[in-house]
Every structure is written in C-alpha cells, then in structure tokens.
Amino acid sequence: MTLLDVQNVSYSYDGIVNVLADVSFSVEEGTITGLVGPNGSGKSTLIKNIFDLVRLQSGSLRIGGHPHDSPEAKTLGMYLSSNDYLPEFLTAREYLTLMGRLFGVAADHAEAEELFRRFSMEGRYDHLIEDFSHGMRKKTQLVSSLVLRRPLTVIDETLNGIDLEALHLSEREFRRVRDEGRSIVLCTHDFAVLERLADRIVFLDLGQVVCDRPTQELVAAHGSVTTMVFDHLGSDER
Numbered sequence: 001m002t003l004l005d006v007q008n009v010s011y012s013y014d015g016i017v018n019v020l021a022d023v024s025f026s027v028e029e030g031t032i033t034g035l036v037g038p039n040g041s042g043k044s045t046l047i048k049n050i051f052d053l054v055r056l057q058s059g060s061l062r063i064g065g066h067p068h069d070s071p072e073a074k075t076l077g078m079y080l081s082s083n084d085y086l087p088e089f090l091t092a093r094e095y096l097t098l099m100g101r102l103f104g105v106a107a108d109h110a111e112a113e114e115l116f117r118r119f120s121m122e123g124r125y126d127h128l129i130e131d132f133s134h135g136m137r138k139k140t141q142l143v144s145s146l147v148l149r150r151p152l153t154v155i156d157e158t159l160n161g162i163d164l165e166a167l168h169l170s171e172r173e174f175r176r177v178r179d180e181g182r183s184i185v186l187c188t189h190d191f192a193v194l195e196r197l198a199d200r201i202v203f204l205d206l207g208q209v210v211c212d213r214p215t216q217e218l219v220a221a222h223g224s225v226t227t228m229v230f231d232h233l234g235s236d237e238r
C-alpha cells in the first residue's frame, strides 16, 4: 500500500523561480527510499512540503491516504532534520516522553535505554541534552524515531556525524523497521549507504525528478548510484 504519495508538487520561495517543479513519486509501506540530489536541488524543500513546514502551493501530498496537513497524517510521519537542534533543557528521557505525547504514543523507555547502550551512550539517558556532543544528539534523534515507531520516518542527513559503529547499528535497525512494515525516506549524499539499504532511489535535480527506479535495477544499468548521478550531471539533457 502507498504510504506517501507526492503528486505534481511545485514550490517557489519567491514566486519567480520554481525550486520544485512538478515533483511526483510514491513510497510504499515497508520500504526504504533514497532521496538524492545535488546541493540546492530541492530535497529539503520537498521534505518541508511533506511535513507542512512550508505551505503547499500546488500539487497534492498524502500520507497514509490522508491530506498531509491533516492531524491523521501528522501522527503517521516523523522528520529527523539535518541539524541537531534539540531542546537542551530536557534530558533524553524527557525529550522522548515529549515526542511520544506529540504523536500520541507512550515511549518505551526501557527500549530507549537499551538503544542508548548499544549506541555507546550508556548511562546518559537521564542527562541533559545540553551536555551531548553533535553525534550524541544525532543518535538521540535516531533513538527517538526507532522507539516511537511512526509508519513513515524521513531522515535528512541525520547519519552525518555519527561514527561507523553507530552507522552499522543504524543500518541494522533500519532493516528491522522495514521488516516491520514501516518506511524510511533517507536523504543523504552517502550513496554507498543507499546501495546497501535503499529499495528505490529518487534522484532530484534542479527541482525535478530525473530518476525514480529500484536500486538494483539502477545499479545494474549504471554500475553504481554515483555513476548514474555523474552521467546525468555530465549529460547534454541537463
């Protein structure tokens, strides 16, 4: 079943230049989708549209069949932003409690503490986020998404800044999320991660979807995601 449906979305910040131009794609339940594109291609703008952080100007966006700006849609999707802004005056436990209340679910603190241990943050769950390093904040964001189990999680560059051990664990956890029938949209410039994880790649360039294909098919045709991107960037059609 389709979990996220993006249809003909265009967006302009200034009313002159289209940052997104007629973007359409969909995300099925139980899948990992890689969202890739050069700097400034519109990935974050698209994500902001999906989560109603900027007002949709044209096209349609549905999450779980609900209009993206409805309360129903807003409980289904979680967005991990590319920055590490978290409420510094809360402990990690308080943060997860708060996030759980926003989504209307009870955070499983025992599971979160266990994930903190596995993410090499044992004993830090009751510490103020203010004292956390950049990587620890990123891992706190990841733990919150893993514990709160939203059907759709959009991860915008959150894997930047975490160490290899945490990346290894994250990949394992993301596969578990997929096996449980939930979906992830992973926005990253790390194509090796996507080749290992993503079922499908959506490539955005200059605000348009120029490739939307299963990863295996794409790698079979081009050799790698990097080659596909380089081929496109160097092509005459651009």
Ligand SMILES: Nc1ncnc2c1ncn2[C@@H]1O[C@H](COP(=O)(O)OP(=O)(O)OP(=O)(O)O)[C@@H](O)[C@H]1O
Pocket (backbone or CB within 6 Å): 013, 019, 037, 038, 039, 040, 041, 042, 043, 044, 045, 046
């Ligand atoms: N608040 C804003 N006001 C005006 N223009 C903006 C705003 N945010 C982004 N833009 C512009 O929109 C375009 C797309 O930016 P966006 O952040 O969506 O790209 P991106 O693909 O996420 O880039 P990156 O890989 O660098 O994060 C860029 O030209 C950017 O300058």
